[in-house]
Amino acid sequence: MKNKICPLCGRQFSNHSCKNKDHLIPRAVALWSKELLTKKEYSALRQYINSKYNIYWVHEHCNYHKQSVLLTLSQVRKLSYPKEALPRINKMFISLNSQLNKYRSKIKQIKKNQKHRCYSCRRKINNHFVIRRINSKKNRTWDNACLVCDRCNSRYKDFAFVKKIKNHTLSSA
Numbered sequence: 001m002k003n004k005i006c007p008l009c010g011r012q013f014s015n016h017s018c019k020n021k022d023h024l025i026p027r028a029v030a031l032w033s034k035e036l037l038t039k040k041e042y043s044a045l046r047q048y049i050n051s052k053y054n055i056y057w058v059h060e061h062c063n064y065h066k067q068s069v070l071l072t073l074s075q076v077r078k079l080s081y082p083k084e085a086l087p088r089i090n091k092m093f094i095s096l097n098s099q100l101n102k103y104r105s106k107i108k109q110i111k112k113n114q115k116h117r118c119y120s121c122r123r124k125i126n127n128h129f130v131i132r133r134i135n136s137k138k139n140r141t142w143d144n145a146c147l148v149c150d151r152c153n154s155r156y157k158d159f160a161f162v163k164k165i166k167n168h169t170l171s172s173a
């Protein structure tokens with residue numbers, strides 16, 4: 001899609017705008033969904049994620065703010081995605097409904113486990129977080145998933161150390 005308006009803020013790009021290509025349905029959804037889905041569901045998801053109806057230019061700062069948040073279809077409709085792409089976006093969200101819901105319910109579960117706080121610094125995350133591996137040397141499985149805030153996301157490569165601190169606290173208590 002060669003969109004001229006940033007879908008996230010609704011403003012036109014200027015010559016000086018710093019732009020990024022953003023995946024409407026974040027790539028993280030595909031990266032983390034493999035173990036939740038059948039082969040057929042997973043391949044449909046991957047296909048849509050890499051299609052042109054899922055990739056748009058956005059301002060760099062708007063992209064930073066969106067992070068890997070998976071929007072709902074009704075949230076998408078309120079944003080400024082190109083009108084001509086809306087029927088295809090609609091179709092994409094409806095076809096992937098079961099895949100996206102499985103991902104959403106996993107995220108919800110982890111959020112609850114973390115008491116809606118960043119896995120690392122424990123600040124409240126609300127709807128602004130990034131999904132990361134706890135131990136970056138281990139696979140992307142949900143046992144190894146955590147949600148962290150922007151600050152921790154850009155600061156650390158690995159969150160395995162957090163667990164160590166927690167275990168230490170528990171064993172010394």
Ligand SMILES: [Zn+2]
Pocket residue numbers: 006007008009010011058059062
């Ligand atoms: Zn923008």
Ligand SMILES: [Zn+2]
Pocket residue numbers: 118119120121122123148149150151152153
């Ligand atoms: Zn944090």
